[in-house]
Amino acid sequence: MIYEALSCLVDEINEHFRIRLKVSEDKVILSAIVNQDGSIAIQGENKILLTLINIEKETVGRNNSSFSVASLGINKSPVLTVNLHVLFSAYFSNGNYPESLRFISFIIAFFQQKSAFNRVNTPRLDPEIDKLIFEMASISPEQxxxxxxxxxxxxxxxxxxxxxxxxxxxxxxxxxxxxVSDVESDNNIDNS
Structure with a gap:
């Protein structure tokens, strides 16, 4: 469900950029910033990276107790609602710092215009996702x-x-x- 939500978001922003900025390539990609070995995870430059940085349980407004009707043989686990924290970062070449600032501004403007995603305003949203609400996080320099x-x-x-x-x-x-870790060739199949 996380992948479906974030990949839909990437598609929506890229489509918005194609229309508004007249760019042909995808500018936003779903990616880590560095690999586990410390190497750069991004292929190419001049991209906005969308990276998941935290998942937290939503504790407000939901009843998290299980539903059970023993006489009917029903024992249903409660739904779990989570909030995601995502980082949009501008990975632009050294001489292209002003362009990185422009694209971060474009991201902010995009969410100022469209802060809620549902199946009416976002038809490609996964059917299992009811609504996604975006709010900019205010964090200190230390955080x-x-x-x-x-x-x-x-x-x-x-x-x-x-x-x-x-x-x-x-x-x-x-x-x-x-x-897929290893592909067996057709020569290894016994035709007896």
Missing amino acids: LNNVWGCLGAKYMPSVIYKIRMLTYNNNIIREIRPL
Whole structure:
């Protein structure tokens, strides 16, 4: 569900940039900033990175007790509502700092115009997602320093948003996509 929400968001912003800025390439990508080994995770430059930096349980406004009707044989787990904290960071080449500031401004303007996503205003939103509400996070310089330190990266122009109310229920797992690690050739198949 997290991937579906964030990939939809990337598609929406890229579509907005194609229309408003007349750019042909995707400027926003869903990516970590650095790999686990400390190397840069981004292919290319001059991109806005969308990176998940935190998941927290929503504690306001939800009844988190389980629903149980023993006589009917029903025992349903409660829904879990989470908030996501995402970082939009401008990964632009050294001589392109002014452009990085422009694109961070474009991100802020995008969410000023459209701070709530639902299936009416965002048809490509996953059917399991009811609504996503975006609010800019206000964090201190010390907290920002901690975020970038935890990410293991040098600071880039960035903005953090809180995405509210992503709801999980017991229908969340629809498929598993295992990694393909080795492909066997057709020559190894016994035709007897």
